[in-house]
Amino acid sequence: MIDRIVEPLLEWYKENHRILPWRESKNPYYIWISEIMLQQTRVEAVKPYFERFIHALPSIKDVAVCPEQQLMKLWEGLGYYNRVRNIQKAAVEVVEQYQGSLPKDYGQLKELPGIGNYTAGAVASIAYGIPVPAVDGNVLRVHARLTESYDDILKQSVKTKVEMEMQRIMPQEHPGEFNQALMELGAMVCVPNGMAKCESCPISHLCVAYEHQTVMELPVKKKKKERRREEKTVLVIKDGERAAIRRRPDKGLLAGLYELPNLNGHLGEEEVLKWLKRYQLLPLRIQALDGAKHIFSHVEWDMIGYVINVASLENEKERDMLFVDIKDIEKKYPVPAAFQAYASHINMRLGQEKYNKDRE
Numbered sequence: 001m002i003d004r005i006v007e008p009l010l011e012w013y014k015e016n017h018r019i020l021p022w023r024e025s026k027n028p029y030y031i032w033i034s035e036i037m038l039q040q041t042r043v044e045a046v047k048p049y050f051e052r053f054i055h056a057l058p059s060i061k062d063v064a065v066c067p068e069q070q071l072m073k074l075w076e077g078l079g080y081y082n083r084v085r086n087i088q089k090a091a092v093e094v095v096e097q098y099q100g101s102l103p104k105d106y107g108q109l110k111e112l113p114g115i116g117n118y119t120a121g122a123v124a125s126i127a128y129g130i131p132v133p134a135v136d137g138n139v140l141r142v143h144a145r146l147t148e149s150y151d152d153i154l155k156q157s158v159k160t161k162v163e164m165e166m167q168r169i170m171p172q173e174h175p176g177e178f179n180q181a182l183m184e185l186g187a188m189v190c191v192p193n194g195m196a197k198c199e200s201c202p203i204s205h206l207c208v209a210y211e212h213q214t215v216m217e218l219p220v221k222k223k224k225k226e227r228r229r230e231e232k233t234v235l236v237i238k239d240g241e242r243a244a245i246r247r248r249p250d251k252g253l254l255a256g257l258y259e260l261p262n263l264n265g266h267l268g269e270e271e272v273l274k275w276l277k278r279y280q281l282l283p284l285r286i287q288a289l290d291g292a293k294h295i296f297s298h299v300e301w302d303m304i305g306y307v308i309n310v311a312s313l314e315n316e317k318e319r320d321m322l323f324v325d326i327k328d329i330e331k332k333y334p335v336p337a338a339f340q341a342y343a344s345h346i347n348m349r350l351g352q353e354k355y356n357k358d359r360e
């Protein structure tokens with residue numbers, strides 16, 4: 001039965017696909033970067049990041065030699081910074097081993113850092129016309145409903161099974177269009193959370209969950225472990241022109257990025273003032289700020305904050321804090337979007353808000 005989805009899906013895709021900047025040229029580099037960005041963010045949100053990244057780094061060679069701080073700045077707001085680090089590692093290998101062009105081989109693509117089955121499949125099929133599957137969350141959802149499968153789609157064994165099935169039905173002509181059609185159907189029609197638009201689905205006549213009215217029950221995703229919750233106290237330390245930032249350690253969450261100084265736990269004013277004494281800063285005024293949350297994949301930050309006006313930030317005694325001109329922080333230092341709620345107190349925008357501002 002599932003073999004019969006190929007024709008109607010391709011027909012539907014021809015008429016209904018969205019125009020996206022990375023799809024227009026079939027450039028493997030563009031497809032690679034966009035697919036990595038799309039693993040964490042919606043299509044609409046990815047567009048400005050993608051355009052800016054490609055404008056700044058028009059080729060894989062440019063990525064390979066890009067200074068780390070600039071690279072992080074280009075990724076700022078997308079999160080999952082290890083992904084861009086892996087992009088650079090892979091770019092270096094591509095330059096050294098493949099003269100700067102992504103290899104036209106599914107197996108070789110998968111050997112590059114940060115490129116798994118899905119991304120390798122997307123690049124190989126869309127850019128090079130190689131008939132291999134590209135199974136992402138959208139495809140897993142469509143497949144589960146189409147076949148009325150109650151398997152847990154978060155399991156690797158289930159993903160492998162779906163990949164094998166997609167490989168079996170993959171059309172030798174237009175494999176890229178077929179993979180994109182499946183993804184697009186999942187993104188636009190067979191959408192999650194009980195909102196599937198089955199009436200406008202081109203393969204509803206083949207869909208078992210639609211026939212049995214079990215669409216709302218599928219796909220099955222067993223709950224992941226609960227996130228760890230961490231309390232933080234974020235400090236916006238500023239004088240008239242400068243504010244304090246510091247570099248995060250080279251390993252761990254948000255490694256190597258810059259942040260507003262912060263302390264573990266929810267601290268009171270007295271404790272914060274005591275901590276500031278170590279830096280010989282002279283607080284003129286301290287004001288508590290609203291709480292904020294930021295959710296990472298495994299950790300959730302539960303933050304409170306203070307804005308502290310100090311006499312002058314020139315007296316730098318400790319090396320782990322930098323006192324930087326506020327205008328320069330936004331321009332030069334990659335600060336993760338986790339600090340958005342507090343960065344706004346130095347008129348600094350991060351992540352999506354920054355793009356909205358840049359585009360105004």
Ligand code: SF4
Nearest residue numbers: 190198201204207210
């Ligand atoms: S009929 Fe509905 S549930 Fe089935 S594939 Fe189409 S949109 Fe998804």
